[in-house]
Amino acid sequence: MAKTKVEFVCRECGSSHHQWAGQCLNCKSWNTLEEILLLQTAPSKSTILQDLPASKVQNLSDIKSENRVRLSTGLSELDRTLGGGLVDGSVVLIGGDPGIGKSTLILQAVASINQRHTTLYVSGEESADQISDRALRLSIKEDILLLSETHLEKIIKLAKTVQPKVIVIDSIQTMVTDGSTSVPGSVTQVRDCAAQLTQFAKQTNTILLMIGHVTKDGALAGPRILEHMVDTVLYFEGDAGGRYRIIRAVKNRFGAVNEISIFVMSEAGLQQVENPSAIFLSNSAKPSPGSMVMVMREATRPLMIEIQALVDTASGNPKRVCVGLEQNRLALQLAVLHKHSGIATHNQDVFVNVVGGIKMNETASDLVVMLAIMSSLRDKVIPKNWVAFGEVGLTGEVRSVYNSIERLSEAQKHGFKVAIIPKGNAPKKALKGLKIMPVEYLHQALQFMIENT
Numbered sequence: 001m002a003k004t005k006v007e008f009v010c011r012e013c014g015s016s017h018h019q020w021a022g023q024c025l026n027c028k029s030w031n032t033l034e035e036i037l038l039l040q041t042a043p044s045k046s047t048i049l050q051d052l053p054a055s056k057v058q059n060l061s062d063i064k065s066e067n068r069v070r071l072s073t074g075l076s077e078l079d080r081t082l083g084g085g086l087v088d089g090s091v092v093l094i095g096g097d098p099g100i101g102k103s104t105l106i107l108q109a110v111a112s113i114n115q116r117h118t119t120l121y122v123s124g125e126e127s128a129d130q131i132s133d134r135a136l137r138l139s140i141k142e143d144i145l146l147l148s149e150t151h152l153e154k155i156i157k158l159a160k161t162v163q164p165k166v167i168v169i170d171s172i173q174t175m176v177t178d179g180s181t182s183v184p185g186s187v188t189q190v191r192d193c194a195a196q197l198t199q200f201a202k203q204t205n206t207i208l209l210m211i212g213h214v215t216k217d218g219a220l221a222g223p224r225i226l227e228h229m230v231d232t233v234l235y236f237e238g239d240a241g242g243r244y245r246i247i248r249a250v251k252n253r254f255g256a257v258n259e260i261s262i263f264v265m266s267e268a269g270l271q272q273v274e275n276p277s278a279i280f281l282s283n284s285a286k287p288s289p290g291s292m293v294m295v296m297r298e299a300t301r302p303l304m305i306e307i308q309a310l311v312d313t314a315s316g317n318p319k320r321v322c323v324g325l326e327q328n329r330l331a332l333q334l335a336v337l338h339k340h341s342g343i344a345t346h347n348q349d350v351f352v353n354v355v356g357g358i359k360m361n362e363t364a365s366d367l368v369v370m371l372a373i374m375s376s377l378r379d380k381v382i383p384k385n386w387v388a389f390g391e392v393g394l395t396g397e398v399r400s401v402y403n404s405i406e407r408l409s410e411a412q413k414h415g416f417k418v419a420i421i422p423k424g425n426a427p428k429k430a431l432k433g434l435k436i437m438p439v440e441y442l443h444q445a446l447q448f449m450i451e452n453t
Helices: 076-082 102-113 128-137 152-162 187-204 225-229 327-341 363-378 404-413 442-451
Strands: 004-010 033-039 091-095 119-123 145-148 166-170 207-212 232-237 244-252 260-266 269-272 291-298 301-313 320-323 348-354 386-388 418-422 435-439
Touching (some): 004 187, 033 187, 076 232, 076 260, 102 119, 102 166, 102 207, 119 128, 119 152, 128 145, 145 152, 166 187, 187 207, 187 225, 291 404, 301 404, 348 363, 404 418, 418 442
Parallel strands (some): 091 232, 119 145, 119 166, 166 207, 291 386, 320 348, 386 418
Antiparallel strands (some): 004 033, 291 301
């Protein structure tokens, strides 16, 4: 009989420890070590993958580079995030908070794919009756193959028989394999199940969609190696109780990273938003101080985003609160405002919010945030048809950003009249109906705002 030994594995990074500790020595996360039992003698090799096509060695020069034929999900927004659709043999991992719509979205996509190809939906959390009830609510009448099972060996054996084009695993944390002695959902179970499923998908050219749980911090539950094993990682952003759902590609071997797709949750499921810029702009007829619009760039898509700022006299220690922006970035922006423009906020509470629940990751928001703060502090109303973008350096200069022409074209399309942009991004040709105000330093942009509002 094989002997066993005890190890402690971090569920965040997957590193092993010989004894328990409150903090992982590798990733420095607290209370993430889990006790698992390991066999000292390796178990007999699993036979579920033995009859798959044999691997072969090829010369790189002999491999022809051809455009991959992508499989559409039937949802153009989701296809955009995936880089144009699903690629044969690809493995996609979808994560998000409970109830945010992961299973709903995948079921809608599978229903569309099933009209042309065989699909297999494997659920380890819900019964076939529960999935059928959801399909009725979504008015899905396709004959999708359903399997309520958590045993990995049984799932792969059935997949060999059915030979589906797409397999959905809902969720990877519920799967168990005979090759691991750990409990379901543990680090080793998730890692081993994902590894075998990925190997099966690559060798049979099957598309694999895996749904994953997330931790309280919003990261995918299980070992960090799980994200390295797959080809694409999609995250649901936004509040599960809100109306809008934003899906972001944080990793994609077949498309652009940080590409987003936007959906609206309704009784009929997730509906695509054709004009996403409109949902992030204020519907208020009367503009208010502290609000300004910028053009952000998410991978290949320009988006109109409204940034709001509120500056108020502090009653105690001044607060600095950001929603959708990096906290340290705001501290840097306030310091530059004080040093190079004489705008002091040391006795003011400063609150900054990105409307719509989207997360701003690019530095092109610097100029807009500073203008919005100045607008709120001086009670100046920025016209609704003004737009701006630009990175502000520590010396007060306004630095150019990438894809400026696409940003200006998006602003022109939505009827904006004035654009405050870096001098280095000034277009060579005038844009019809859009006045360009190029600035080289921050104080020039602030002066233009004060004189024209």
